[in-house]
């Protein structure tokens with residue numbers, strides 16, 4: 162029987178307490194990986210996985226989390242930089258605080274989620290990093306200049322990391338979801354939601370599990386061993 166080869170691999174998912182992150186944790190767990198997730202709070206998260214409270218905007222906090230995860234589960238093979246936030250508004254109305262918050266979590270937070278682990282991955286010459294970007298980072302979106310900038314930035318970060326990591330056998334890719342049903346998109350007004358749904362050729366929002374499968378593929382040392390520096394779109398043909 163073939164498998165994605167994630168059994169017993171130690172994989173860390175940031176922002177794994179709910180939404181897309183929780184779906185990723187669940188799928189990886191079911192595939193036999195040793196899964197840890199970090200979040201601002203871990204209660205209510207997957208009881209089978211190791212939950213560690215850590216803030217992706219704080220490198221010290223992520224370094225402490227990395228030490229705990231490695232201590233309890235062993236050397237880390239995979240990182241899923243999933244934690245993300247929105248502070249949406251039209252460009253003229255965005256405040257410096259809106260910019261700082263989104264840049265700190267979505268862009269610097271991705272770097273700080275990877276940094277504590279990367280040297281170990283290079284030494285072991287094995288690893289796969291997946292960052293969650295967004296359709297907004299590739300196509301842009303009204304009211305999301307700050308968010309889109311960070312999600313485009315994450316793609317550049319993964320492409321550079323793919324080139325740096327190649328000689329160490331460490332891959333880096335991004336998944337760019339379209340509109341997915343989570344608490345993040347619950348904030349969208351009903352009339353706007355209907356308008357967006359009509360724009361999606363699949364005529365529906367995606368499910369968190371549909372992102373999780375794309376992440377599992379990119380983590381897999383079997384299925385995606387020669388895929389690096391790529392962006393995998395999962396959006397029902399909303400943007401191709």
Ligand code: NDP
Nearest residue numbers: 176179180181201216217243244245295338340341343345
């Ligand atoms: P949710 O808001 O449902 O979940 C995000 C999770 O990240 C929450 O558990 C949240 O914790 C956590 N988080 C927020 N800030 C931090 C932080 N500083 N440190 C650690 N954890 C943090 O979002 P989604 O599941 O919808 O989104 C997951 C990722 O997918 C994000 O990067 C998002 O930008 C991206 N994405 C989502 C799309 C969608 O349509 N939903 C579309 C495209 C991309 P808490 O509960 O404490 O707030």
